Amino acid sequence: VDTVALGMALPLPEDDRDVVARCLAGERAAERELFRREKVRVHATLYRILGTNKEIDDLVQETFLEVFRSLGSFRGEAKLATWIDRICVRVAYRSFGRKRPVLLDVTPEIGDDPETERRAQAREGVRRLYAILATMSPASRIAFALHAIDGRPIAEVASLLGTAVVTAKLRIWRARREITRRAAEDPVLAELLEEST
Amino acid sequence: VTRLRDKLPIEPLGDARWERIERAVLDRPAEEAPVVTARRRWPSIAIGFAAAAAVGLAIWFLLPRDRAVRAPLATSGERAQIEFDGAELTIHPESVVSFREHEVVLESGGVDCRVAPRQAPFRVVAGEVTVSVVGTRFTVERRGQVRVRVEEGKVSVARGEEETLLAAGQSWEEPGPPPDAAVVVVVAAPDAGPSADELAKAEARARAKLMREAEDLRPQKPEEAAERYRKLARGSDRIAARALYDLAYIELFRLRRPAEAVAASRQYERRFPRGPEAADALWVRFEAYLDLNQREAARAAATEYVERFPKGDKLERALVIANR
16 A cells, blocks of 8 residues: 555655755755656656657646745655656646647558567557547546556555545546447557557 | 556657756746745754755855845855856955845945846945946945945946946045945946947846746747747857757647748758757657648658658657658
8 A cells, every 4th residue: 555645644765855955945956956866757757648748848847847836835744756746747737728639640650570560550559549538638637647557556646636536546437438438449449458458 | 457558668858858858947037946935844954954054055156046146145265256136246255245136235345246238227235335237347345444446337336415426447435434324326327338248248148048038938828938939049059049949849839830840940950950959850840741731741851850860869750750
């Protein structure tokens, strides 16, 4: 059981305390350290949610700007990484509300090589999956991406979205039901899901 | 559906994009500085922070940043060079200064100031003397009485009702201890012409500031960011190249204007063919052509990418388009 995701306070790791204190003291090196330490995870989380690197630069930037702007309000009640993840999710959520969805534009690669064909098929499946997610509400889309694609426990997803566990479960279930329904008519998507189950 | 994660390998962002993001985040404007709020937990950190503040303060000011500074600085045996509010300051040894908005308060000691031409006044307050400038180089000392020495440009020094105009090479000394309520103000004369070097530095600072503004506006106000990038792209320096690429990027991905993105990308190619963003500008172009449904042009641009940038981080994507 992920106690942090369930909202239970754990002792904060010493390196988290140290880097936060130094950032708050205005130490530029500490800000750089925090940025470089967290950037891969922030990018990965946003990538799982969006499914593409298009426009991701601005969201990564926005996430870190909010992290440094809000660092004074970080209470150490969750791990720093979890706190940053929440900001990440908020930024993604806001971005869905203000622009039309970006769809992956992947066309199967041409070639006789079975491996190339298999990869092309998988990429096309991923594209179709995100195209369906783009039609859903931001909350369902993010909940499904964090749980089913990024592999996070439902309790953590609920914590990141600021909802009850049952609400997160419901959103994931609805998203999955819709994807499964569409997969019944779409062999490429069905294959992606089948191999992943 | 439990192993979808493995089906979606994360495409790396590439060094150039990470560099831009890091710069935008770490060089954010002063108002983005973290705000320390009352802490319900972590009392030990608060105490540690307070204890470290005295030592850390000097380091803070020595760092090359352009932030509003609001805490005093004391030097011991050495000079300290800092940048404050767009001015370059050299704090003399054994000096104490504090900072307010557009103002340096000289409690004791001395300070050399190099202030580029500017709109907002910049002041040095030394006891009852206030020095206001709009672009010049001068020194203010406060060791008992206040002394002002002008090295470039002209300044006027006002103390109470008295006002004296100083030209480059002239100096002024406070006539005896100041009366309780007297104020001496030193203001740069309007015709204090800046040198070519000062103008160039001021221009560079203004462009860097405009670039920071554009990067700050990008997430929420892409149209306003684009306007700033267009202005910056008119130059011929490193910033112009970066601005042109950033313009192409947001025209395509934020403003949904692929034709404008193609134009910006082509301009980049013409003016900065070996620029650090050349590969990314070409990537934006073939993506823009796809958006315009110009498949042939997209394929040609993608092929060009494959040939010119075989180690580029968009190679895989370019290959897909080139092979269509």
